[in-house]
Amino acid sequence: MNKLVTSLVSLAFLAGMGVASAVAQENHAAAPAAEHAETPHFPIHHPKETDWSFAGPFGHYDKGQLQRGLKVYTEVCSACHSMRLVSFRTLEDLGYSEAQVKAFAANYKVQDGPNDEGEMFERTAVPSDHFPSPFPNTQAAAAANNGAAPPDMSLIAKARGVTRGFPQFIFDIFTQYQEGGPDYIHSLLTGYQQPPAGVEVAPGTHYNPYFASAAALAMAPPLSADQVTYDDGAPQTVDQYAKDISAFLMWAAEPHLEERKRTGFMVMIFLVIFTGLIYLTKKSVYASKEH
Incomplete structure:
Protein backbone atom coordinates (compact mmCIF):
# COMPACT_ATOMS: atom_id res chain seq x y z
CA MET A 1 0.00 0.00 0.00
CA ASN A 2 2.80 2.37 0.88
CA LYS A 3 4.52 1.58 -2.42
CA LEU A 4 1.31 2.37 -4.32
CA VAL A 5 0.91 5.70 -2.57
CA THR A 6 4.56 6.51 -3.18
CA SER A 7 4.20 5.68 -6.87
CA LEU A 8 1.10 7.88 -7.21
CA VAL A 9 2.86 10.78 -5.51
CA SER A 10 5.86 10.37 -7.81
CA LEU A 11 3.65 10.33 -10.89
CA ALA A 12 1.81 13.44 -9.72
CA PHE A 13 5.11 15.21 -9.08
CA LEU A 14 6.45 14.30 -12.51
CA ALA A 15 3.21 15.41 -14.16
CA GLY A 16 3.36 18.72 -12.33
CA MET A 17 6.94 19.26 -13.40
CA GLY A 18 5.99 18.51 -17.00
CA VAL A 19 3.14 21.02 -16.97
CA ALA A 20 5.36 23.67 -15.38
CA SER A 21 8.07 23.05 -17.97
CA ALA A 22 5.57 23.30 -20.82
CA VAL A 23 4.16 26.56 -19.47
CA ALA A 24 7.66 27.97 -19.04
CA GLN A 25 8.61 27.02 -22.61
CA GLU A 26 5.39 28.54 -23.94
CA ASN A 27 6.00 31.78 -22.08
CA HIS A 28 9.60 31.84 -23.28
CA ALA A 29 8.48 31.35 -26.88
CA ALA A 30 5.75 33.94 -26.55
CA ALA A 31 8.07 36.58 -25.09
CA PRO A 32 9.91 37.40 -28.36
CA ALA A 33 6.59 37.41 -30.22
CA ALA A 34 5.10 39.83 -27.73
CA GLU A 35 8.20 41.99 -27.85
CA HIS A 36 8.06 41.97 -31.65
CA ALA A 37 4.39 42.92 -31.57
CA GLU A 38 5.15 45.86 -29.29
CA THR A 39 8.02 47.07 -31.50
CA PRO A 40 6.67 49.56 -34.05
CA HIS A 41 7.55 49.15 -37.69
CA PHE A 42 8.97 52.13 -39.54
CA PRO A 43 7.97 54.10 -41.39
CA ILE A 44 4.69 54.38 -39.55
CA HIS A 45 3.03 55.63 -42.75
CA HIS A 46 4.09 54.52 -46.21
CA PRO A 47 5.17 57.30 -48.58
CA LYS A 48 2.47 58.98 -50.60
CA GLU A 49 2.68 58.33 -54.33
CA THR A 50 3.15 61.52 -56.31
CA ASP A 51 2.51 62.15 -60.00
CA TRP A 52 6.03 62.68 -61.36
CA SER A 53 6.80 63.76 -64.92
CA PHE A 54 9.60 61.18 -65.06
CA ALA A 55 7.39 58.24 -64.04
CA GLY A 56 6.47 55.44 -66.42
CA PRO A 57 8.19 54.07 -69.53
CA PHE A 58 7.86 57.41 -71.37
CA GLY A 59 8.70 59.67 -68.44
CA HIS A 60 10.94 62.69 -68.81
CA TYR A 61 12.35 65.37 -66.57
CA ASP A 62 10.67 68.76 -66.32
CA LYS A 63 13.60 71.16 -66.70
CA GLY A 64 11.69 73.99 -65.06
CA GLN A 65 11.09 71.82 -62.02
CA LEU A 66 14.72 70.73 -61.93
CA GLN A 67 15.86 74.36 -61.98
CA ARG A 68 13.54 75.14 -59.09
CA GLY A 69 14.86 72.10 -57.24
CA LEU A 70 18.42 73.33 -57.73
CA LYS A 71 17.36 76.65 -56.24
CA VAL A 72 15.87 74.90 -53.19
CA TYR A 73 19.03 72.84 -52.75
CA THR A 74 21.29 75.87 -53.11
CA GLU A 75 19.35 78.09 -50.70
CA VAL A 76 18.25 75.50 -48.13
CA CYS A 77 19.72 72.00 -48.32
CA SER A 78 23.33 72.89 -49.17
CA ALA A 79 23.80 74.41 -45.72
CA CYS A 80 24.07 70.88 -44.31
CA HIS A 81 24.08 68.36 -47.18
CA SER A 82 26.79 67.78 -49.76
CA MET A 83 26.48 66.48 -53.34
CA ARG A 84 30.06 65.47 -53.90
CA LEU A 85 29.28 63.16 -56.86
CA VAL A 86 27.58 65.87 -58.95
CA SER A 87 29.75 68.19 -61.03
CA PHE A 88 28.73 71.71 -61.96
CA ARG A 89 29.03 71.07 -65.69
CA THR A 90 26.15 68.58 -65.60
CA LEU A 91 23.84 71.51 -64.84
CA GLU A 92 23.80 72.18 -68.57
CA ASP A 93 21.34 69.27 -68.74
CA LEU A 94 18.90 71.46 -66.79
CA GLY A 95 18.83 73.99 -69.62
CA TYR A 96 21.61 76.33 -68.47
CA SER A 97 24.22 77.64 -70.89
CA GLU A 98 27.93 77.06 -70.47
CA ALA A 99 28.39 80.66 -69.36
CA GLN A 100 25.62 80.33 -66.77
CA VAL A 101 27.15 77.16 -65.37
CA LYS A 102 30.57 78.82 -65.18
CA ALA A 103 29.07 81.78 -63.30
CA PHE A 104 27.19 79.44 -60.96
CA ALA A 105 30.34 77.45 -60.16
CA ALA A 106 32.22 80.67 -59.42
CA ASN A 107 30.02 81.18 -56.36
CA TYR A 108 31.78 78.27 -54.64
CA LYS A 109 35.24 77.75 -53.22
CA VAL A 110 36.94 74.36 -53.44
CA GLN A 111 40.10 73.01 -51.89
CA ASP A 112 42.94 72.25 -54.27
CA GLY A 113 46.61 71.46 -54.11
CA PRO A 114 49.18 70.86 -52.98
CA ASN A 115 50.96 73.89 -54.40
CA ASP A 116 54.71 74.22 -54.95
CA GLU A 117 55.18 74.60 -51.20
CA GLY A 118 53.24 71.41 -50.53
CA GLU A 119 50.26 73.20 -49.01
CA MET A 120 46.58 72.90 -49.82
CA PHE A 121 44.76 76.05 -50.89
CA GLU A 122 41.31 77.31 -51.82
CA ARG A 123 40.32 78.50 -55.28
CA THR A 124 37.20 79.50 -57.15
CA ALA A 125 35.31 76.50 -58.49
CA VAL A 126 35.10 75.78 -62.21
CA PRO A 127 32.48 73.71 -64.09
CA SER A 128 34.57 70.54 -63.86
CA ASP A 129 34.50 70.67 -60.05
CA HIS A 130 31.91 68.94 -57.91
CA PHE A 131 29.55 70.53 -55.41
CA PRO A 132 31.68 71.03 -52.28
CA SER A 133 30.70 69.87 -48.82
CA PRO A 134 29.60 72.55 -46.34
CA PHE A 135 31.88 70.92 -43.75
CA PRO A 136 35.61 70.15 -43.92
CA ASN A 137 35.14 66.55 -42.77
CA THR A 138 32.60 64.07 -41.42
CA GLN A 139 33.52 64.74 -37.81
CA ALA A 140 32.84 68.46 -38.21
CA ALA A 141 29.51 67.70 -39.88
CA ALA A 142 28.48 65.42 -37.02
CA ALA A 143 29.59 67.92 -34.38
CA ALA A 144 27.45 70.63 -35.96
CA ASN A 145 24.36 68.39 -36.19
CA ASN A 146 23.88 66.79 -32.77
CA GLY A 147 26.31 63.97 -33.47
CA ALA A 148 24.79 62.79 -36.77
CA ALA A 149 26.47 63.83 -40.02
CA PRO A 150 23.90 64.79 -42.70
CA PRO A 151 23.98 62.29 -45.59
CA ASP A 152 25.34 63.19 -48.98
CA MET A 153 22.49 63.85 -51.40
CA SER A 154 24.12 62.74 -54.66
CA LEU A 155 22.39 59.34 -54.78
CA ILE A 156 19.85 59.70 -52.01
CA ALA A 157 16.87 59.49 -54.37
CA LYS A 158 18.00 56.00 -55.41
CA ALA A 159 19.29 54.93 -52.01
CA ARG A 160 16.16 55.87 -50.06
CA GLY A 161 12.92 53.99 -50.42
CA VAL A 162 10.48 51.81 -48.55
CA THR A 163 9.77 48.13 -49.21
CA ARG A 164 6.24 48.03 -50.59
CA GLY A 165 5.55 44.39 -49.72
CA PHE A 166 3.16 41.88 -51.22
CA PRO A 167 1.20 42.23 -53.44
CA GLN A 168 2.25 45.78 -54.31
CA PHE A 169 5.71 44.81 -55.56
CA ILE A 170 4.03 42.42 -58.02
CA PHE A 171 1.97 45.26 -59.47
CA ASP A 172 5.11 47.42 -59.65
CA ILE A 173 6.57 45.05 -62.23
CA PHE A 174 3.76 45.91 -64.63
CA THR A 175 3.33 49.57 -63.73
CA GLN A 176 7.11 50.17 -63.87
CA TYR A 177 7.02 51.96 -60.52
CA GLN A 178 10.54 53.21 -59.76
CA GLU A 179 9.82 56.43 -57.91
CA GLY A 180 10.10 55.12 -54.35
CA GLY A 181 12.99 57.45 -53.55
CA PRO A 182 11.35 60.72 -54.64
CA ASP A 183 8.06 59.65 -53.04
CA TYR A 184 9.88 59.01 -49.76
CA ILE A 185 11.76 62.33 -49.83
CA HIS A 186 8.60 64.29 -50.64
CA SER A 187 6.59 62.54 -47.92
CA LEU A 188 9.35 63.05 -45.37
CA LEU A 189 9.72 66.77 -46.09
CA THR A 190 5.97 67.36 -45.89
CA GLY A 191 5.25 64.87 -43.10
CA TYR A 192 6.39 66.74 -39.99
CA GLN A 193 3.61 66.97 -37.40
CA GLN A 194 2.90 66.99 -33.70
CA PRO A 195 3.24 63.54 -32.11
CA PRO A 196 -0.10 61.90 -31.32
CA ALA A 197 -1.27 61.52 -27.74
CA GLY A 198 0.80 58.99 -25.82
CA VAL A 199 3.79 59.14 -28.18
CA GLU A 200 6.96 60.59 -26.73
CA VAL A 201 9.97 61.64 -28.78
CA ALA A 202 13.49 62.28 -27.56
CA PRO A 203 14.50 65.88 -26.86
CA GLY A 204 15.92 67.57 -29.93
CA THR A 205 14.05 65.30 -32.35
CA HIS A 206 10.98 65.94 -34.48
CA TYR A 207 8.07 63.55 -35.01
CA ASN A 208 7.62 62.37 -38.58
CA PRO A 209 5.61 59.21 -39.35
CA TYR A 210 7.26 58.90 -42.77
CA PHE A 211 10.81 58.59 -41.42
CA ALA A 212 12.17 55.15 -42.29
CA SER A 213 14.25 54.53 -39.15
CA ALA A 214 12.29 55.87 -36.18
CA ALA A 215 9.27 57.89 -35.14
CA ALA A 216 11.33 61.09 -35.01
CA LEU A 217 14.51 62.48 -36.52
CA ALA A 218 17.02 65.13 -35.53
CA MET A 219 16.54 67.25 -38.65
CA ALA A 220 14.06 70.03 -38.00
CA PRO A 221 11.49 70.83 -40.70
CA PRO A 222 13.75 72.46 -43.32
CA LEU A 223 11.07 74.04 -45.49
CA SER A 224 8.52 76.78 -44.90
CA ALA A 225 6.17 78.73 -47.15
CA ASP A 226 7.74 81.58 -49.17
CA GLN A 227 11.20 80.52 -48.02
CA VAL A 228 12.56 80.33 -51.58
CA THR A 229 11.56 82.86 -54.22
CA TYR A 230 10.66 81.34 -57.60
CA ASP A 231 11.06 83.32 -60.80
CA ASP A 232 8.57 81.34 -62.89
CA GLY A 233 5.43 81.91 -60.84
CA ALA A 234 5.32 78.42 -59.33
CA PRO A 235 3.61 78.14 -55.92
CA GLN A 236 5.99 78.93 -53.07
CA THR A 237 4.59 76.29 -50.73
CA VAL A 238 6.20 73.54 -48.69
CA ASP A 239 4.57 70.91 -50.91
CA GLN A 240 5.92 72.51 -54.09
CA TYR A 241 9.39 72.96 -52.61
CA ALA A 242 9.39 69.30 -51.56
CA LYS A 243 8.32 68.14 -55.02
CA ASP A 244 10.95 70.26 -56.75
CA ILE A 245 13.86 69.18 -54.56
CA SER A 246 12.76 65.53 -54.82
CA ALA A 247 12.72 65.74 -58.62
CA PHE A 248 16.11 67.48 -58.63
CA LEU A 249 17.61 64.78 -56.42
CA MET A 250 16.18 62.11 -58.71
CA TRP A 251 17.95 63.78 -61.62
CA ALA A 252 21.18 64.01 -59.61
CA ALA A 253 21.00 60.28 -58.87
CA GLU A 254 19.98 59.26 -62.40
CA PRO A 255 20.82 61.98 -64.93
CA HIS A 256 20.53 59.58 -67.89
CA LEU A 257 17.01 58.37 -67.05
CA VAL A 267 14.92 47.52 -77.60
CA MET A 268 11.39 46.33 -76.85
CA ILE A 269 10.23 47.41 -80.33
CA PHE A 270 13.17 45.57 -81.88
CA LEU A 271 12.42 42.41 -79.91
CA VAL A 272 8.76 42.46 -80.96
CA ILE A 273 9.66 42.88 -84.65
CA PHE A 274 12.45 40.29 -84.40
CA THR A 275 10.10 37.79 -82.76
CA GLY A 276 7.55 38.36 -85.53
CA LEU A 277 10.19 37.79 -88.22
CA ILE A 278 11.36 34.60 -86.52
CA TYR A 279 7.78 33.33 -86.40
CA LEU A 280 7.16 34.13 -90.07
CA THR A 281 10.46 32.52 -91.06
CA LYS A 282 9.64 29.37 -89.12
CA LYS A 283 6.17 29.26 -90.65
CA SER A 284 7.59 29.68 -94.17
CA VAL A 285 10.31 27.04 -93.73
CA TYR A 286 7.99 24.41 -92.30
CA ALA A 287 4.92 25.22 -94.42
CA SER A 288 5.62 22.37 -96.87
CA LYS A 289 6.69 19.92 -94.22
CA GLU A 290 4.33 17.21 -93.07
CA HIS A 291 3.65 17.18 -89.35
Missing part, protein backbone atom coordinates in the same frame (compact mmCIF):
# COMPACT_ATOMS: atom_id res chain seq x y z
CA GLU A 258 15.49 59.73 -70.26
CA GLU A 259 18.13 58.07 -72.45
CA ARG A 260 17.70 54.80 -70.58
CA LYS A 261 13.95 54.80 -71.12
CA ARG A 262 14.27 55.69 -74.80
CA THR A 263 16.81 52.92 -75.32
CA GLY A 264 14.64 50.42 -73.45
CA PHE A 265 11.62 51.31 -75.59
CA MET A 266 13.60 50.87 -78.82
